[in-house]
Amino acid sequence: MPLMDAKIFEKRRATLMSHMNGGVAILPTASMRVRNRDVHYPFRADSDFYYLTHFPEPEAVAVLVPGREHGEYILFCRERNPEKEIWEGRRAGLEGARETYGADDAFPIDDIDDILPGLLENRDKVFYSMGRYTDFDQRLINWVNEVRNKARNGVHAPGEFVDPNHILHEMRLFKTAEEIRLMKRAAKISAQAHRRAMQTCRPGMMEYEIEAELLYEFKKGGSAFPAYPPIVGGGANSCILHYTENNTELKSGDLLLIDAAAEIDSYAADITRTFPVNGRFSGEQRAIYELVLAAQIAAIDQVKPGKHWNDPHETAVRVLTQGLKDLGLLTGDIDGHIENGDYKRFYMHRTGHWLGMDVHDVGDYKLDDTWRLLESGMTLTVEPGLYFAESKDIPPAFWNIGVRIEDDVLVTRDGPEVLSRDAPKSVDEIEALMRH
Numbered sequence: 001m002p003l004m005d006a007k008i009f010e011k012r013r014a015t016l017m018s019h020m021n022g023g024v025a026i027l028p029t030a031s032m033r034v035r036n037r038d039v040h041y042p043f044r045a046d047s048d049f050y051y052l053t054h055f056p057e058p059e060a061v062a063v064l065v066p067g068r069e070h071g072e073y074i075l076f077c078r079e080r081n082p083e084k085e086i087w088e089g090r091r092a093g094l095e096g097a098r099e100t101y102g103a104d105d106a107f108p109i110d111d112i113d114d115i116l117p118g119l120l121e122n123r124d125k126v127f128y129s130m131g132r133y134t135d136f137d138q139r140l141i142n143w144v145n146e147v148r149n150k151a152r153n154g155v156h157a158p159g160e161f162v163d164p165n166h167i168l169h170e171m172r173l174f175k176t177a178e179e180i181r182l183m184k185r186a187a188k189i190s191a192q193a194h195r196r197a198m199q200t201c202r203p204g205m206m207e208y209e210i211e212a213e214l215l216y217e218f219k220k221g222g223s224a225f226p227a228y229p230p231i232v233g234g235g236a237n238s239c240i241l242h243y244t245e246n247n248t249e250l251k252s253g254d255l256l257l258i259d260a261a262a263e264i265d266s267y268a269a270d271i272t273r274t275f276p277v278n279g280r281f282s283g284e285q286r287a288i289y290e291l292v293l294a295a296q297i298a299a300i301d302q303v304k305p306g307k308h309w310n311d312p313h314e315t316a317v318r319v320l321t322q323g324l325k326d327l328g329l330l331t332g333d334i335d336g337h338i339e340n341g342d343y344k345r346f347y348m349h350r351t352g353h354w355l356g357m358d359v360h361d362v363g364d365y366k367l368d369d370t371w372r373l374l375e376s377g378m379t380l381t382v383e384p385g386l387y388f389a390e391s392k393d394i395p396p397a398f399w400n401i402g403v404r405i406e407d408d409v410l411v412t413r414d415g416p417e418v419l420s421r422d423a424p425k426s427v428d429e430i431e432a433l434m435r436h
């Protein structure tokens with residue numbers, strides 16, 4: 001049972017086609033990748049392709065040909081093959097492509113070399129994103145050359161290649177009600193996983209045991225994949241931003257930073273929580289945690305229509321820098337620190353990114369060289385942090401404290417809506433949950 005109505009995808013294709021001025025759009029899905037010998041990485045469709053087709057299988061190419069008499073949406077895909085399907089799983093086939101996925105016309109992927117050049121004849125433009133699938137780039141060039149070779153027959157070949165990303169990614173940036181529903185579901189499952197991690201964590205466990213608890217909730221909630229590899233870092237590992245080994249013992253007195261979330265029908269959540277392995281924050285851990293939380297709450301408050309993309313970041317940086325000064329970890333003038341970027345020693349990443357089908361989602365952050373304004377329907381993360389690796393010029397009580405707090409926020413007319421609010425984040429909530 002599809003999670004979204006086929007009509008939604010038809011409408012998206014129509015919107016893209018309305019910007020194409022008679023051109024042809026060609027969108028391949030991702031390729032299967034070998035992990036080792038006969039084993040492949042789990043297949044995940046290309047986000048742009050999936051946004052327009054909802055077609056989940058590998059070896060597929062969507063072609064949009066506005067005004068084509070026999071149908072504007074053509075899907076090349078694998079044919080049904082009962083023998084192969086016994087080994088590899090079910091396929092929609094050409095009939096499924098038409099009936100379930102709304103293709104006007106469907107052809108076997110094995111015939112694409114014979115059919116595709118014909119679709120390019122007498123079209124001025126090809127909308128295609130060069131450089132993402134380089135083998136496919138070469139095939140497209142070969143098809144165009146084939147059409148060029150027919151010039152003597154009075155056929156003209158496309159002279160212009162246009163990247164569809166600008167149009168498509170602007171569409172993807174604004175989430176519709178159906179997309180928000182999926183993102184809320186991904187966030188809910190992920191928040192439940194963070195609660196479970198807090199409830200099960202005990203000193204002496206391994207980081208991967210906590211990872212297992214997270215993955216259990218993701219799968220149980222119906223998520224096919226995590227949205228990105230889970231980061232489960234205790235103690236010194238909490239200060240490594242993209243730590244994913246997750247193979248160290250968790251010690252009483254250390255913090256545990258977990259950045260993990262599920263994907264639902266290709267829509268991501270992205271949640272980070274940080275908590276004490278033994279269930280009680282030390283004085284220094286608590287001071288840093290409360291500071292990051294204050295920065296995060298202030299930054300979330302900036303997520304409203306009319307604020308610009310960088311407002312939440314600027315707000316977080318100011319709160320963090322003031323707090324670092326109050327704790328004696330930075331000395332001197334706040335404005336000077338902000339201007340010089342002195343806080344970057346402890347806060348080296350930005351406060352967020354767009355969120356959607358890709359965890360670091362598509363969409364421009366600037367328009368004409370200025371930060372764009374936030375508008376209803378955009379979704380982004382708000383994820384300030386502070387990280388204190390061992391260093392002689394910092395009091396040892398702060399060593400190995402890494403704190404990040406990350407939520408997923410939808411911009412609405414009424415202000416920020418925190419999709420990941422079910423994951424506890426106040427000190428009291430966390431300590432209460434961990435006591436049980």
Ligand code: GLY
Pocket residue numbers: 228259270353359383406
């Ligand atoms: N999990 C990746 C990020 O927070 O951006």
Ligand code: MN
Pocket residue numbers: 259260270271272406
């Ligand atoms: Mn994250």
Ligand code: MN
Pocket residue numbers: 270352353381383406
């Ligand atoms: Mn993030």
